[in-house]
Amino acid sequence: MQIALPDFDRMFGALADQTRRDIVRRAIDAEEGIAELAGHYPMSFAAVQKHVAILERAGLVTKQRIGRRKVVRTNLDGLRVARRLLDRYEELWRGRVDRMTELVAEGKGTDQ
Amino acid sequence: MQIALPDFDRMFGALADQTRRDIVRRAIDAEEGIAELAGHYPMSFAAVQKHVAILERAGLVTKQRIGRRKVVRTNLDGLRVARRLLDRYEELWRGRVDRMTELVAEGKGTDQ
């Protein structure tokens, strides 16, 4: 078995829903089971269960059995994987700006 | 008129597609029009045009007319808005860990 490579479609797709983002936020404290989470939202237990399943497949939360509940816990590493992609874009942006600055500097240099 | 507040559903939804993420990456250099971008993907011009429109509505790119083309340019601020939300989750995580550490420390203190 090898570790799963990040599925950005699933990750960002999972984050593209207010309810799921709120579950991620609540699950940081890793205190609530699915039924307890469901209490916060105007939808059925099954709907919340599906949202949790989507977050789990995306690698953003894990479930841990505690007593007869399954406590949902946010997976920090998953969040970091998503964040790093955005960081990467910012790096590329910086690289572009640097390259432009360089060109301008070269222009100035040869002009004077 | 007031500035639009971030629509995370749209933002993350826009990022949840490989083609759109690739457009974001390419548009960092702000060199290609939509037709040129379309050349990179195995789909129609109209499909790519729709992807760009979705990215634009999400605040992740802008279009600028240059000659008869409309050059697509990545909007760094948009990316940062998304990134900051992920940062926020990490902060909350850190806060939780700190609180736990505090509790443990208190426990130790009273025990000894």
Place this chain on the structure above:
DNA sequence: GCATGAAACAACCATACGGTTGTATCACGG
């Protein structure tokens, strides 16, 4: 000023998504 390249818009189709209800599985507690 008009032919044409480039972008926009509209209608349509298949499939994915977010929700529902109902049924089945699982594991603890008495």
Place this chain on the structure above:
DNA sequence: CCGTGATACAACCGTATGGTTGTTTCATGC
């Protein structure tokens, strides 16, 4: 060991999404 609380799974429904083709608008370059 069996009742039950908690979770899982399946089928279904309406709407959104990602793609297509065809038509229209726009603006430049000759």
